[in-house]
Amino acid sequence: MSPPPDTPPDPSDPRLELALRASNEGIWDWWTDRQEIYYSRRILEFLECGDRRPPNIFLPPHQSIHPDDQESFAARLRGALSQGGPEILGVDCRVRTGSGEWTWLRIRGTVVRDRRGEARRIAGSMIDISRRKKAEAQIEEERHLLRELIDHVPVQIYFKDVDSRFVLVNGKMAEWNGLGDPSEVVGKHDRDFFAAEHWEDAEADEKAIMQNGEPITGKLEHELREDGTETWVLTSKFPWYGKKGNLRGTFGVSSDVTKLVLVERQTAALARELAERNQAYEEEVHLAREIQQAFARPDVPDISGGGLSLNFASRYLPISGLAGDFFEIVPLGPDRVGLLVCDVMGHGVRSALVVSMLRGLMEKERRNAADPSKFLTGLNRGLSAIFERAGITMFATAYYAVIDLGAGELRCACAGHPCAILVGDKGITNISREKKERGPGLGLMADARFPSVTETIRKGQRLLLFTDGIIEAEDETGQAFMEHRLAEAAMETRDVSLEESLNHIVHTVLSHAEENRFDDDVCLLAAEFVPAPVVAAKV
Known part of the structure; x- marks a missing residue:
């Protein structure tokens, strides 16, 4: 005989057990007139009860519920227990486990009532959502950090919809338009701030950008307000596309050059200064576009010395158009070269901006590029100063190696990054492991030290530098690929070409990864020590 339709599922039903195992959920069953409660094995694992009797979290005073969640939890429960209340109990809250830690649980239950509408029984499921809550908190923090960075940039940043109405602006743009808060600009049009002479021209530019998809960069705009105030800005505007490639409108950046233009009217010398600033700004825009191209085509120098020469191979696999991973090959002479692999915290616009900062700092520290310790120290001091001025907390990990064929040495320094792997006929060496x-990481402490490690290099060895996206790729059980598997894959292919070896490594990691894809940016940079080609003597 079938159970009545309001009866909760039987926990012993094998089909239910299979479904719950697949969804990682556990079930619970509570008769409201009893102290005891039934928890399935999965819930006991969530609560870390072991052999102890688990608490009934639905009984007041709800001491197992986090203090910040007790009020909402109790209110939802009272509603479910009230006469004629809702048929479904649903609440997300933090519950104290047997180890004393707090874990987020999503709790759902069906209320069974008698004919008077009194709640007799509630049964349902629980699932651990701690990782999701942590990810949501991290995303919210990243949004806050990005907003902080945008509002501290000394230029006007804005996004407009297809009707040229503001969708998002930074604090500088709100201030430029005489408003105190960026939200006051949202929904407005340039006509709300400027005379027709300016806003009609600006709107025409934006329509052209949306129509042909071509940006307008480095344009000097004359802004005229209704009260007669005149300003000049240097503006670049671009088409704005959504994640699915749909046209959303335009976005742009403008910098105030009013003083320069006014002085330019008086002296030709300051007119040249304005042109130089214009050129510098265009170079910055060009650099921003280069960041989105992921630095996938490095210049490979010819390096030889000590009877050896170098072969290089690389792979760069960003998961989005704006990535935080990058690598650089730094020529230091005919027999020396520097290899840098770097991973900036997070993804998207924020990370891409930091990448551009690091590349600028690299040029500044070029004089120290032969010394890994000094080179990373310089990058760290520069990045720490930028973050301190912006008032944000970020960091980047990096690994820098200098190959000196003349001296037969490999000198390395590490900034919170996975250690490099040296593959040879005697096996695997993990450099900077201790x-x-x-x-x-770079940018955390301005006075940090970065020790240097030296290894002797030999013919036939291969050096592999990488970012954590390659070793943190997880299978469907959450198991990461890890460094030891990477070392094994590199060792297995030491007798094939360097390009084939990297192809094999990437294929091996993707075969391990869930859905055969990476969840983080991936950088691989490899160098092989091979005999230098023999140059025939002239007769």
Whole structure:
């Protein structure tokens, strides 16, 4: 005989057990007139009860519920228990586990009532949502950090819809338009701030950009307001596309050049200064576009010395158009070269901006590029100063190696990054593996130290530098690929070409990864020590 339709599912039903195992959920069953409650094995694992009797979290005073969640939890429960209340109990809250830690649980239940509408029984499911809550908190923090960075940039940043109405602006843009808060600009049009002479021209530019998809960069705009106030800005505007490629409108950046233009009217010398600033700004715009191209085509120098020469191979696999991983090959002479692999915290616009900062700092520290310790120290001090001025907390990990064929040495320094792998006929060497051989991430502490490690190089060896996206790729069980598997894959292919070896490594990691894809940006940079080609003597 079938159970009545309001009876909760039987926990012993094998089909239910299979479904719950697949969804990682557990079930619970509570008769409201009893102290005891039934928890399935999965819920006991969530609560870390072991062999102890688990608490009934639905009984007041709800001491197992986090203090910040007790009020909402109790209110939802009272509603479900009230006569004629809702048929479904649903609440997300933090619950104290047997180890004393807090874990987020999504709790759902069906209320069974008698004919008077009194709640007799509630049964349902629970699932651990701690990772999701942590990810949501991290995304919210990243949005806050990005907003902080945008509002501290000394230029006007804005997004407009297809009707040229503002969708998002930074604090500088709100201030430029005489408003105190960026939200006051949203929904407005340039006509709300400027005379027709300016806003009609600006709107025409934006329509042209949306029609042909071509940006307008470095345009000097004369802004005229209704009260007669005149300003000049240097503006670049671009088409704005959504994630699915649909046209959303335009976005742009403008910098105030009013003083320069006014002085330019008086002296030709300051007119040249304005042109130089214009050129510098265009170069910055060009650099921003280069960041989105992921630095996938490095210049490979010819390096030889000590009877050896170098072969290089690389792979760069960003998961989005704006990535935080990059690598650089730094020529230091005919027999020396520097290899840098870097991973900036997070993804998207924020990380891409930091990448551009690091590339600028690299040029500044070029004089120290032969010394890994000094090179990373310089990058760290520069990045720490930028973050301190912007009032944000970020960091980047990096690994820098200098190959000196003349001296037969490999000198390396590490800034919180996965250690490099040296593959040879004697096996695998993990460089900078010990804690004392490693420094912290770049941008965290201005006075951090980055010890240098030296290894002797031999013919036939291969050096592999990489970012954590390759070793943190997880299978469907959440197991990461890890460094030891990467070392094994590199060792397995030491007898094939360097290009084939990297192809094999990427294929091996993708075969391990869930859905055969990476969840983080991936950088691989490899160098092989091969015999230098023999140059025939002239007769």
